[in-house]
Amino acid sequence: RKEVEQDPGPFNVPEGATVAFNCTYSNSASQSFFWYRQDCRKEPKLLMSVYSSGNEDGRFTAQLNRASQYISLLIRDSKLSDSATYLCVVNEARGYNKLIFGAGTRLAVHP
Amino acid sequence: GAGVSQSPSNKVTEKGKDVELRCDPISGHTALYWYRQSLGQGLEFLIYFQGNSAPDKSGLPSDRFSAERTGGSVSTLTIQRTQQEDSAVYLCASTVPWGGDEQYFGPGTRLTVT
Numbered sequence: 445r446k447e448v449e450q451d452p453g454p455f456n457v458p459e460g461a462t463v464a465f466n467c468t469y470s471n472s473a474s475q476s477f478f479w480y481r482q483d484c485r486k487e488p489k490l491l492m493s494v495y496s497s498g499n500e501d502g503r504f505t506a507q508l509n510r511a512s513q514y515i516s517l518l519i520r521d522s523k524l525s526d527s528a529t530y531l532c533v534v535n536e537a538r539g540y541n542k543l544i545f546g547a548g549t550r551l552a553v554h555p
Numbered sequence: 556g557a558g559v560s561q562s563p564s565n566k567v568t569e570k571g572k573d574v575e576l577r578c579d580p581i582s583g584h585t586a587l588y589w590y591r592q593s594l595g596q597g598l599e600f601l602i603y604f605q606g607n608s609a610p611d612k613s614g615l616p617s618d619r620f621s622a623e624r625t626g627g628s629v630s631t632l633t634i635q636r637t638q639q640e641d642s643a644v645y646l647c648a649s650t651v652p653w654g655g656d657e658q659y660f661g662p663g664t665r666l667t668v669t
Contacts, residue, residue, distance in 0.1 A: 448597075476656055487646060487660035488598070531597065540586070540605060541656055547597035 445470055448546035450532050456552045461522045465549045467515040467532030474544075475537035477508055479517050482529045482548060491517075491530070522553045557581070559661035561647050567667045568637055576632045576664045580649030588650075588658060589622055589632050593643045601645075604630060637668045 450467045457463050469477075477494040492499065494506040494515055505518040515532055532546035560579045568574050580587050589601040600614040604624045615621070619637075624630040634641055644665050648658035 452595075478656070487662050488658075489660070490657045493656065535656060540603060540611070541650065541658075542600065542603070542611075543588075543658060544600070545590075545598040547595075 446546075447471060447544045448532055448534050450546040450549045452547060452549060454550040454552050456554060457522055459522055459524060459553055459555055461553075462518065462520045463522060463551060464519075465517045465530055465532075465551075467517075467546055469513050469515070469532075469534045469544075471534065471536055471544075472510075472513060473536070474513075474534045476535040477515050478533040478535070478543075479504075479506055479515075480531040480533050480545070482531055484528075488531055488545075519551075522551075524553050524555065527551055527553045559647055559649055559659055561645075561661035561664050563664060564662065565665045565667075567669060570639060570668055571636055573633065573635045574637055574666065576634075576645050576666070578630045578632070578647030578661060580628065580630070580647070581659055582628075584649035584651055584659070585627060586650040587624060587630050588648045589630070590646045590648065591616075591643045592646060592663075598646065601632070634666075637666075639668045642666055642668045 479491040480488040481491045482488040494508045498507040503520045507516045529548040529550045531548045534544045536542045562577045585606045587604045590598040602622045603611040619635045622632045644663040646663045647661045
């Protein structure tokens, strides 16, 4: 079983749609959680951290369920510029910040 | 405000040749990571450096892969006797000293082994 699993997609949605991505992780001792965004042929960049209480940043909402080892990302009012691959990332904190990356979920927003 | 830089941006090499990839982290970032990303795949951890501590080499896929970090700054990843399965994008990332969760990535080196 992969340490971090994501639906690869692609998710093809029209502008203005709401879309949700899910991710599961296998290590219950994982300490912190993130969503990174990766544009085509570019490097990953941090989108947002994920907190147990859930957190929101504009149109983006992230949630964590530690009991189920499940992380989600909700994007409201999708924009064309949201088209990218979204990477679910887990910090296993094995004496240092060892980040484990999921393979990513591809999102394509069309007009 | 320079970010992480990597060179070369693209490298095409023949099977069996050695290659050296370079990473310049953000100034003041003492933690440095190397990852590999094959087409359509997630990032695969290769090696981690933190200051003068012994590196975590647990992700290196074979003894053909090695990395060093000189003077706590620039790092080089060396792949000896390259194989076609080594073709991938090699990404370097750095973070602030201890406790920094966000990793800042360089643009990567796209390696193609023919």
